[in-house]
Amino acid sequence: MAAVTIWNEYRHERENEAVEAVYPDGIHEALASVLEADHDVRTATLDEPEHGLTEPVLESTDVLLWWGHKAHDEVADEVVDRVQDRVLEGMGLLVLHSGHYSKIFKRLMGTSCSLQWREDDGLERLWVVDPGHPIAAGLDEYIELPKTEMYGEPFDIPEPDRLVFSSWFEGGEVFRSGCCYRRGSGRIFYFRPGHETLPIYEHEDVKRVLRNAVEWAEPRACAPRTFGNRTTAANEE
Amino acid sequence: MAAVTIWNEYRHERENEAVEAVYPDGIHEALASVLEADHDVRTATLDEPEHGLTEPVLESTDVLLWWGHKAHDEVADEVVDRVQDRVLEGMGLLVLHSGHYSKIFKRLMGTSCSLQWREDDGLERLWVVDPGHPIAAGLDEYIELPKTEMYGEPFDIPEPDRLVFSSWFEGGEVFRSGCCYRRGSGRIFYFRPGHETLPIYEHEDVKRVLRNAVEWAEPRACAPRTFGNRTTAANEE
Amino acid sequence: MAAVTIWNEYRHERENEAVEAVYPDGIHEALASVLEADHDVRTATLDEPEHGLTEPVLESTDVLLWWGHKAHDEVADEVVDRVQDRVLEGMGLLVLHSGHYSKIFKRLMGTSCSLQWREDDGLERLWVVDPGHPIAAGLDEYIELPKTEMYGEPFDIPEPDRLVFSSWFEGGEVFRSGCCYRRGSGRIFYFRPGHETLPIYEHEDVKRVLRNAVEWAEPRACAPRTFGNRTTAANEE
Amino acid sequence: MAAVTIWNEYRHERENEAVEAVYPDGIHEALASVLEADHDVRTATLDEPEHGLTEPVLESTDVLLWWGHKAHDEVADEVVDRVQDRVLEGMGLLVLHSGHYSKIFKRLMGTSCSLQWREDDGLERLWVVDPGHPIAAGLDEYIELPKTEMYGEPFDIPEPDRLVFSSWFEGGEVFRSGCCYRRGSGRIFYFRPGHETLPIYEHEDVKRVLRNAVEWAEPRACAPRTFGNRTTAANEE
Numbered sequence: 040m041a042a043v044t045i046w047n048e049y050r051h052e053r054e055n056e057a058v059e060a061v062y063p064d065g066i067h068e069a070l071a072s073v074l075e076a077d078h079d080v081r082t083a084t085l086d087e088p089e090h091g092l093t094e095p096v097l098e099s100t101d102v103l104l105w106w107g108h109k110a111h112d113e114v115a116d117e118v119v120d121r122v123q124d125r126v127l128e129g130m131g132l133l134v135l136h137s138g139h140y141s142k143i144f145k146r147l148m149g150t151s152c153s154l155q156w157r158e159d160d161g162l163e164r165l166w167v168v169d170p171g172h173p174i175a176a177g178l179d180e181y182i183e184l185p186k187t188e189m190y191g192e193p194f195d196i197p198e199p200d201r202l203v204f205s206s207w208f209e210g211g212e213v214f215r216s217g218c219c220y221r222r223g224s225g226r227i228f229y230f231r232p233g234h235e236t237l238p239i240y241e242h243e244d245v246k247r248v249l250r251n252a253v254e255w256a257e258p259r260a261c262a263p264r265t266f267g268n269r270t271t272a273a274n275e276e
Numbered sequence: 277m278a279a280v281t282i283w284n285e286y287r288h289e290r291e292n293e294a295v296e297a298v299y300p301d302g303i304h305e306a307l308a309s310v311l312e313a314d315h316d317v318r319t320a321t322l323d324e325p326e327h328g329l330t331e332p333v334l335e336s337t338d339v340l341l342w343w344g345h346k347a348h349d350e351v352a353d354e355v356v357d358r359v360q361d362r363v364l365e366g367m368g369l370l371v372l373h374s375g376h377y378s379k380i381f382k383r384l385m386g387t388s389c390s391l392q393w394r395e396d397d398g399l400e401r402l403w404v405v406d407p408g409h410p411i412a413a414g415l416d417e418y419i420e421l422p423k424t425e426m427y428g429e430p431f432d433i434p435e436p437d438r439l440v441f442s443s444w445f446e447g448g449e450v451f452r453s454g455c456c457y458r459r460g461s462g463r464i465f466y467f468r469p470g471h472e473t474l475p476i477y478e479h480e481d482v483k484r485v486l487r488n489a490v491e492w493a494e495p496r497a498c499a500p501r502t503f504g505n506r507t508t509a510a511n512e513e
Numbered sequence: 514m515a516a517v518t519i520w521n522e523y524r525h526e527r528e529n530e531a532v533e534a535v536y537p538d539g540i541h542e543a544l545a546s547v548l549e550a551d552h553d554v555r556t557a558t559l560d561e562p563e564h565g566l567t568e569p570v571l572e573s574t575d576v577l578l579w580w581g582h583k584a585h586d587e588v589a590d591e592v593v594d595r596v597q598d599r600v601l602e603g604m605g606l607l608v609l610h611s612g613h614y615s616k617i618f619k620r621l622m623g624t625s626c627s628l629q630w631r632e633d634d635g636l637e638r639l640w641v642v643d644p645g646h647p648i649a650a651g652l653d654e655y656i657e658l659p660k661t662e663m664y665g666e667p668f669d670i671p672e673p674d675r676l677v678f679s680s681w682f683e684g685g686e687v688f689r690s691g692c693c694y695r696r697g698s699g700r701i702f703y704f705r706p707g708h709e710t711l712p713i714y715e716h717e718d719v720k721r722v723l724r725n726a727v728e729w730a731e732p733r734a735c736a737p738r739t740f741g742n743r744t745t746a747a748n749e750e
Numbered sequence: 751m752a753a754v755t756i757w758n759e760y761r762h763e764r765e766n767e768a769v770e771a772v773y774p775d776g777i778h779e780a781l782a783s784v785l786e787a788d789h790d791v792r793t794a795t796l797d798e799p800e801h802g803l804t805e806p807v808l809e810s811t812d813v814l815l816w817w818g819h820k821a822h823d824e825v826a827d828e829v830v831d832r833v834q835d836r837v838l839e840g841m842g843l844l845v846l847h848s849g850h851y852s853k854i855f856k857r858l859m860g861t862s863c864s865l866q867w868r869e870d871d872g873l874e875r876l877w878v879v880d881p882g883h884p885i886a887a888g889l890d891e892y893i894e895l896p897k898t899e900m901y902g903e904p905f906d907i908p909e910p911d912r913l914v915f916s917s918w919f920e921g922g923e924v925f926r927s928g929c930c931y932r933r934g935s936g937r938i939f940y941f942r943p944g945h946e947t948l949p950i951y952e953h954e955d956v957k958r959v960l961r962n963a964v965e966w967a968e969p970r971a972c973a974p975r976t977f978g979n980r981t982t983a984a985n986e987e
Contacts, residue, residue, distance in 0.1 A: 222908060
């Protein structure tokens with residue numbers, strides 16, 4: 040049982056009827072309903088003070104989920120700094136779909152995180168490339184999503200530590216759609232599925248991946264991260 | 277200008293009319309014609325003594341290409357040992373298509389190198405996933421092969437150091453079709469395209485990749501690989 | 514609680530009085546006593562039939578520890594094949610000290626696994642390079658072993674997925690002494706400490722690492738590893 | 751022959767007599783003298799307009815060297831953005847010594863890049879961990895620097911793509927002192943040696959590494975980095 044905080048931009052759902060029809064309570068609530076049976080779940084949104092990500096909230100978060108799309112630039116840099124620090128200390132981070140362009144993901148990757156996309160409602164098949172990875176536990180050979188937005192290569196990211204999913208799109212493209220990283224003591228998982236006008240987070244396999252990923256990203260006990268001026272030589276201690 | 281040795285099993289072409297029609301002089305000669313303008317090219321085949329890979333041949337080889345399919349088990353273990361030693365010392369190795377199941381590739385990977393396949397003559401599109409890699413130099417966004425055998429994930433390999441190509445198949449599958457590794461001082465590139473009944477190695481983009489890959493895999497000057505009993509402490513030298 | 518099998522060559526302890534004095538019941542029993550409070554532990558040795566690693570034993574093993582030194586070549590290739598297959602299916606493997614030269618480790622790495630060494634009984638300090646890794650949980654900044662055999666770079670291994678420890682030796686050398694790999698669905702950890710004439714496995718920090726590593730290497734639930742001829746296109750299923 | 755730009759903070763040398771004594775013309779000039787026989791070398795410093803890194807300068811730079819220490823925060827964010835963009839497009843970047851704490855290195859790594867240090871003028875021995883890497887070409891087993899500042903683990907960086915050097919310090923510490931990364935199409939090399947009060951950049955082996963690293967980091971021909979809205983499906987092209 041982890042302390043999970045789900046962060047959502049929460050603008051689309053209040054401004055666009057098509058989005059509201061799919062996610063009437065916001066994408067964060069849809070995600071919360073996937074995880075709340077097993078975890079202690081809170082939500083936070085862009086328009087709350089400090090975007091809902093105050094120091095006490097982050098200090099008490101084991102795994103943070105991130106969903107943003109059209110207002111990435113409105114996230115304050117000091118909040119991004121704070122989230123980054125917590126990841127380096129060990130907090131898990133799940134970045135979903137259009138969150139690839141969030142400040143926090145770009146910050147942790149060091150690259151542009153650019154890609155190609157097309158809204159076409161075609162079929163996506165996420166192949167399990169690394170069947171031994173715990174995030175793939177309980178899946179079959181692939182996840183099939185009948186209607187999705189297309190994301191295509193090149194995806195400007197560092198080589199993933201482990202690539203769990205690789206997507207096939209009906210229109211002819213491929214994409215590395217499940218990527219694991221470590222930064223400091225924290226685990227990061229980028230997971231492509233999710234679109235504001237499609238009920239992707241109701242798909243059973245997608246829900247399973249989200250649950251697996253939270254479990255995988257939970258902080259582990261670790262050794263001290265001690266930095267700075269080491270006044271005494273190890274040989275003199 | 278590198279010293280290139282092209283190894284081919286060379287059985288199909290002599291036993292199967294459909295293969296002979298595409299590669300009348302053997303796949304090794306088709307590959308040689310791609311590289312001989314720029315390199316000093318030799319060929320070697322399974323049925324020669326020591327499979328044509330004697331110590332002097334390997335000692336004077338900068339980059340070895342490997343094509344095998346139905347007689348992997350007939351390659352002698354001592355020749356595999358010899359090739360592995362040379363790779364660790366710095367010789368480049370390009371493993372093509374069904375060579376994923378060769379003894380030498382499995383030896384260097386440490387895994388089963390298993391995958392899924394289907395003969396269906398469908399379209400394959402190899403997307404450039406890592407446009408900055410020198411093996412992709414001069415390509416466009418993807419290579420398109422109108423008719424190929426399908427290879428699908430999971431592909432049981434260690435995480436590639438760099439993944440250059442990821443394939444989309446008309447039938448609905450994906451595959452990591454261009455994978456870079458280093459073992460010892462040697463560079464290894466696995467490249468999927470190539471089938472004994474299809475003229476894949478006449479495709480301009482495939483030829484370009486082969487040329488780029490040979491250049492990439494050439495041995496570099498390096499530091500000594502000194503192992504064994506170090507009788508004197510570094511502090512006493 | 515994992516099913517742990519500890520494999521030991523068990524020759525030194527019966528043939529050399531200096532070794533027998535340190536490990537009167539064999540190194541396997543010393544290792545067993547570290548793990549048996551938390552796990553279901555069995556042992557197996559070289560001179561048993563099939564080296565004690567029959568199919569039923571391996572099938573029911575979650576994590577295998579490997580200690581060998583002077584008789585690596587006496588391990589039968591079919592047993593090595595069997596161990597490798599089980600690792601690819603998900604069994605964890607801990608390779609200790611001179612086991613770097615075992616057939617199974619060289620098989621899984623694809624390299625020579627050569628290194629430099631010197632018997633000099635000097636001090637070794639294993640620095641925690643990756644404090645967030647679960648294998649380092651509960652340690653301080655480093656482990657200090659007052660008297661050890663030296664192992665020095667270069668160590669001919671593939672780049673580790675994660676490097677947990679890097680050793681400093683009194684004589685002036687360094688060594689990557691805690692290396693994590695994945696092959697197939699299995700997790701592999703190479704851990705340098707351990708010498709047949711020194712009571713390394715009684716050191717509290719070393720025992721802690723062994724316990725952490727067994728926990729880390731335990732098989733996880735995963736997705737199917739399905740290979741072979743895929744007769745139906747995914748698009749037709 | 752590459753177009754090399756050497757960036758130096760250039761404050762110490764003008765404000766501190768001990769530094770001026772070692773580097774009377776600035777560290778950038780000492781570095782320039784190492785490279786100018788083989789390359790087209792320019793320098794740029796913090797107090798120039800735009801820190802000397804205008805768009806035209808960066809556009810025409812193949813490899814950028816970075817030396818900073820006490821004024822990292824004075825580097826303007828828009829210049830850091832510009833350098834990052836150029837690295838992603840393919841420009842090489844060599845980060846030296848205390849540059850580990852520069853904005854550009856932290857930006858590209860996504861971590862704190864923290865470490866431990868101690869000014870003690872002890873001996874450092876940089877072991878070649880990866881003798882096959884071109885940056886190690888022409889070196890012996892190790893580089894020995896009789897007097898250096900100590901940098902110790904943990905070093906909060908992502909796992910290097912390749913670790914070329916690992917340092918042993920007389921006081922008892924170790925450090926990953928030569929680390930290769932790729933971000934976008936650009937190659938990055940972090941190299942530890944160098945201190946403002948010690949003539950490190952006059953050491954023959956250090957000079958050799960700098961020359962090798964520039965050659966390694968030069969941009970290569972590559973495939974297009976095309977991102978954005980892909981309006982036509984690949985299957986329709």
